[in-house]
Amino acid sequence: MNHIFTIYKILSKEFGKQNWWPTTPIGSFRPIYRPCKRLSSSQKWEIVTGAILTQNTSWKNVEKAMINLNKRSFFQNPYKFSPSEIKKMIRPSGFYNQKSKYLNNFIRYVKINYRKNLSALLSKNTSVLRNELLKINGIGAETADSIILYAAQKPTFVIDAYTLRILNRLGVTASGDYARVKTCMEENLPESVKVYSEFHALFVVLGKDFCKKKNPNCPACPLNHMCCNR
Numbered sequence: 001m002n003h004i005f006t007i008y009k010i011l012s013k014e015f016g017k018q019n020w021w022p023t024t025p026i027g028s029f030r031p032i033y034r035p036c037k038r039l040s041s042s043q044k045w046e047i048v049t050g051a052i053l054t055q056n057t058s059w060k061n062v063e064k065a066m067i068n069l070n071k072r073s074f075f076q077n078p079y080k081f082s083p084s085e086i087k088k089m090i091r092p093s094g095f096y097n098q099k100s101k102y103l104n105n106f107i108r109y110v111k112i113n114y115r116k117n118l119s120a121l122l123s124k125n126t127s128v129l130r131n132e133l134l135k136i137n138g139i140g141a142e143t144a145d146s147i148i149l150y151a152a153q154k155p156t157f158v159i160d161a162y163t164l165r166i167l168n169r170l171g172v173t174a175s176g177d178y179a180r181v182k183t184c185m186e187e188n189l190p191e192s193v194k195v196y197s198e199f200h201a202l203f204v205v206l207g208k209d210f211c212k213k214k215n216p217n218c219p220a221c222p223l224n225h226m227c228c229n230r
Contacts, residue, residue: 004188011202018201021150029070042075051146053093064092102138122152162207169229
């Protein structure tokens with residue numbers, strides 16, 4: 001068993017299933033973490049929107065925006081809302097002027113190129129889909145990979161700030177280059193949507209609660225015995 005997969009097994013045993021990405025059950029407005037093997041069109045839109053809104057902010061803030069969007073049934077038909085309406089609904093997510101432009105760019109792209117059929121875009125081959133997403137203004141590598149992994153349900157590893165920090169402290173990699181770290185993870189893990197999504201979520205838990213940027217809780221960390229930072 002390689003070093004990276006060992007980390008996954010330890011965190012999985014310690015924290016259990018995370019069931020990412022959160023989606024909203026029928027009759028509710030608040031997204032929750034739950035198993036979703038088959039996604040509806042509205043759930044795919046919810047994941048895409050969440051991936052865009054979570055840029056440079058916490059999920060706690062994004063969740064407030066998602067509740068606003070759910071109350072207006074935004075994910076059932078995002079095409080009927082004006083840019084000003086979207087901006088108002090996503091305000092709690094922060095950087096709402098910028099993010100509303102990014103979200104509107106994505107909506108417009110699907111409308112023009114896929115006749116409002118998001119699933120048609122997401123059905124593309126992984127590499128083709130990724131290249132296409134990266135051409136949309138406002139969709140960077142992390143956001144594109146989040147959309148591919150969680151909305152399209154195709155295996156691509158998401159590298160975020162938590163992942164980079166943890167891997168650096170563990171001595172797995174000293175690189176801050178997104179593509180290089182992504183390749184490192186994918187070469188040392190089974191090519192699996194389940195493994196990639198769970199591992200990404202487990203890194204977030206570890207980064208938020210233990211391997212913090214400042215004052216990390218090293219004594220309680222389940223990876224303390226493997227860490228170069230102790």
